[in-house]
Amino acid sequence: MTSIGFERGKTPYTNRDALLDDYTPDELVGRDDELEEYQQLLNPVIWGDQPSNIFLYGKAGVGKTAATKFMLRTLEQDAQEYDDLDLATLHINCDGLESSYQVAVRIVNSLREPTQQISESGYSKAEVYAMMWEEFDSNAGITLLVLDEVDHVRKDDSILYQLSRARENDNLETARIGVIGISNDMTFRDRLSAKVKSSLCERELSFSDYDATELRQVLEQRREVAFKDESVNDDVIPLCAAYAAQETGDAREALDYLLVAGDLARDANQSTVTVDHVKEAKSTVERQTISKGLADRGEQSQYVAYAVATLDAEGRTPVRTTDVYERYERLVDRTGERVLSTRWVREHLDSLAMLGIISADEINEGAGGGQYKEYELDQAIDVVVDALSDTIDYVGVHESIQQYY
Ligand SMILES: Nc1ncnc2c1ncn2[C@@H]1O[C@H](COP(=O)(O)OP(=O)(O)O)[C@@H](O)[C@H]1O
Ligand SMILES: [Mg+2]
Structure with missing residues (x-):
């Protein structure tokens, strides 16, 4: 038996926590233009005026959350200089909150004491909304409400309209709220109804890639x-x-x-x-x-990725959807699982391309020639084969990838 023991040895670290995701640095570097614009958008708050609703978008990891926390922290500190200004901020992450009802419950609970929390069921939507307006009104001043990762609210987005038009719609008596919606998903805004879009995205701020x-x-x-x-x-x-x-x-x-x-x-x-x-x-x-x-995308996506990997190993990429489909069908047939239609396989190909596992090239054959896409692996084949190992075990090892398996 090997002996197991724990012992400290050499380390390069003094504070490893500072590299973890929940660490908020005191200062943000490399975002001067964005922060300046952000400050201008929030400036009405310091005067006690109704803030605009802001929609902040940009890819994952470009500092949207960090910048927002930094701005609100600064604003709260500076607001203390003014006795007539009553400012509250609330940061809600919408990951896991799909419906307006769930968002409203989360807001109510965030504004209430631990002993006054409500459960996720047992109230009608109207009741929860009424509680929410009451909580906002109990703070007579301005509340800045951040809805981070707001694109997770997919099922019913009526709350986005309700919140961003709360004052005009007479939902609030004394309080004023400004909504800051944050999204990684650029298409989210385009999918919003015109009504929600114009109120939630009153002002827009975009963060570029680093x-x-x-x-x-x-x-x-x-x-x-x-x-x-x-x-x-x-x-x-x-x-x-x-x-x-x-x-x-x-x-x-x-x-x-x-x-x-x-x-x-x-x-x-x-x-x-x-x-x-x-x-x-x-x-x-x-x-x-x-x-x-x-793993997040499920087994059908993995079968499609497997099909592309085998074609890549044979040196046949870039390939068109029909070729991928043929290989996919053959692989899935062996398992007795459901074989999807071409349309769905194309969807999976596009989603794998979004993930960066494969790349998709739009080919234009000019006038009358038509248009199609060609796919190939965008990652080293051994990495992809490694990631697919459970699927490959299940489906069976295709001869083309044997050497990588
Ligand atoms: N300008 C910056 N200065 C210092 N740290 C940053 C900066 N931008 C991002 N980070 C750090 O990078 C990570 C990702 O940033 P985050 O704000 O969460 O991105 P987003 O919300 O856009 O996905 C966080 O740990 C954050 O602290
Ligand atoms: Mg974020």
Whole structure:
């Protein structure tokens, strides 16, 4: 039997927590233009005026949540200078809240004492709304309400209209609220009804992707807090930044590379993080992202990905939907599972492309030639095969991918 024991050894860290997702830095770097615009939009609040509703969008990891927390914290501090200004802020993450009813319950509970909470059932929607308006009105001043990841509210979005037009619709007596809706999903706004769109998206603010220089600033700032002096080699941060900039410009991903690299150093009982740790971290993070993305999408998506992987291994990519479909059908036939129609396979291909597992190229054959898409793997085949291993076990190993399996 091997003996198991835990022991502390060498570490590059002083405060590893500073690399985790829930850490909020004191200052934001590399977002000066965005913050300036954000400040202008929120400026009416300091005068005690009705705030505009703001819709903030941009890809995942571009600092939307961090910037919002930072702005509201600053605004709350500065508001204390003015005795006639009564400001409250409320940050709700809509992940897991699909309907207006659920959002309203969450708002009521966030505004109430722990002993006064209501349950997710047992009240009508009208009753919950009435409670919500009452809670807002109990704070006579201004409430800034952040609905983060608001695109999760899919089932019924009437609350977005109700909240963003609360004053005009006489739902409130004395209070005023400003809604800040935040979304990663750019198509969310276009799917809103015209009525909701014009009220919720009264003002819009967009955050662009980070470039490598900005990511370096973000990482550099975090390094100072998280790591001991001299424990991160010079090329480490530029490399983490370059990797993340290449992919999506996502600061969360860049921080993840640095964290995983730091952990690899610590696990190897080393007190310095090196470029080799970052390279290893990159493949670990990529594998995690892909497996998680595929797992989230369900088995049919995995069969489609498997079909593309086998075609890629045979050197047949880029391929058209019909070829993918043929392979997909053959693979799924072996299992006795349901075989989807071409239309659905195309949907899965597009969603895999969104995830970055495959890439889709629009081909235009000019006048009269028609238009179609071609797909190929956008990730190393061994990484994809690895992420699909359970599916491959289940469906059976196709001869083309044997060497990667
Ligand atoms: N400009 C920045 N300065 C410092 N840290 C940042 C900055 N932008 C993002 N981060 C960090 O990157 C991670 C992702 O940012 P976040 O605001 O959650 O992105 P989003 O809400 O747009 O998905 C968080 O840990 C955040 O603290
Ligand atoms: Mg966010």
